[in-house]
Amino acid sequence: MLNSQGVDTISSIISPEGSLEVLSQHEVNRLHRTSKSGLHDLLRRCALAVLNCGNPTDDSLEILETYKDFDIEVLQQDRGIRLKITNAPAEAFVDGRMIRGIREHLSAVIRDIVYVYNEIQHHKRFDLSTAEGTTNAVFHILRKAGTLKPGRDPSLVVCWGGHSISREEYEYTKDVGYHLGLRDLDICTGCGPGAMKGPMKGANVAHAKQRRRDGRYLGVSEPGIIAAEAPNPIVNELVVMPDIEKRLEAFVRLGHGIVVFPGGVGTAEEILYLLGILLHPDNHEMQLPLIFTGPKSSEEYFHRIDEFLVYTLGEKVRKHYTIITGDPTQVARLMRKGIDEVTDFRRTHQDAFYYNWRLTIARDFQSTFEPTHAAMEALALHRNQPTHELAANLRRAFSGIVAGNVKEQGIRAIDKYGPFKLTAEPELMRRLDVLLSSFVVQGRMKLAGQDYVPCYILN
Secondary structure, eight states, rough: OTTTSSEEEEEEOOOSSSSSSSSHHHHHHHHHHHHHHHHHHHHHHHHHHHHOOOOOOOOOHHHHHHTTTTTEEEEEEEEEEEEEEEEEEGGGGTTTOOOOOHHHHHHHHHHHHHHIIITTTTTTTOOTTSSSHHHHHHHHHHHTTTOOOOOOTOOOEEEEOOOOEEEEEEEEHHHHHHHHTTTTOEEEEOSSSSGTTTHHHHHHHHHHHHHHHTOEEEEEEEEHHHTTSOOOOTTTTEESSEEEEEEEEHHHHHHEEHHHHHHOHHHHHHHHHHHHHHHHHHGGTOOOOEEEEEOGGGHHHHHHHHHHHHHOOOGGGGOOOOOEEEEEEHHHHHHHHHHHHHHHHHHHTTTTSSSSSTTTOOOOHHHHHOOOOOEEEEEEBSSSHHHHHHHHHHHHHHHHHHHHOOOOOHHHHHHOOOOEOOOOHHHHHHHHOOOHHHHHHOSSSSSOOOOOOOOEEEO
């Protein structure tokens, strides 16, 4: 049937898949109450994003406007729950039945949002104002989602990169994923399109060739991002963290190595987050291989990133990453070698393989940043401060631009109050302008074919 916007939709009642099948009566009651509470709007937005995964857009506000009539309700039954879906995107169904992978992702979204709301944010045992409490909360969310695998040797490669990349860059991410997969390595990404999908696709083929039947394609998202970057269909494990900071911490606690492909401000945010942590004195012995890579045509992109990092964080930052262009095989070989060294390091120090407890993460990188106009303008963007603090503030600046580009709340704030204003010392501002302008020219701010209007002004 057509909704009020003239878009084909389907209404249905479905059972959960992959999560929530076995519940106590108390859990059923709690889920039912939550679906009727103030949390309903968050559930609705995230569920719609998952169901809309076949449509190429990264504008969460546009999705909500297109499906104004969409709704989801948790129905209470003696044997568990069922999900009542009203006016959902028709692409999520085949002959009236919801696609199984989408049903799995939808169940995971509900599981994580409800668990965080009931057990983390409103539970006294988690003090989210402390570093220890936050790290413990991240651990419990990941454990609840089943992402911690204590019986496996280190193998998880986190792949970061843009959702808006060229076809050549996308094919390269698949090639890297393929060579990683041939070496028995698994893939973790932000779960969306572009550089988040390509490595999974390549690794999936390699795992099939190696007859590896337990390959992991782990997607880690958060409510604001998932609404703009729905999980790609290869993701077989999905976890939704409560905010961007806990999402980033999940990546670095779970991952045994990290590969960064070309991207935009979101990728720059991830790079600054990781390097700011690795530059902390407590982490000087930390084993975590980090490779920046792309096709030969991406050399200019990585030159700009490298130049900006050295100016802002110092020459010492280069010891933490290797840049390789045009050689997927070398990337995979180096990553395999690095993860073998991670395995030896953790075995020697009797550390867990599945969660990096040893990594020190300063509170500046854990504290939730709300990108309001006032908060963006107040950011301290100057070099007269400790390196890790500058990295944290630059990370926040890029996070705010991501919000203004693709997140519903950020888009609405820009529409109402105009672009975010960023203020920095002159030379840093010039270099920031060069970097951001290069992202715009290269089409890395929005999905291909979409005109980009900057959501920021540099003062």
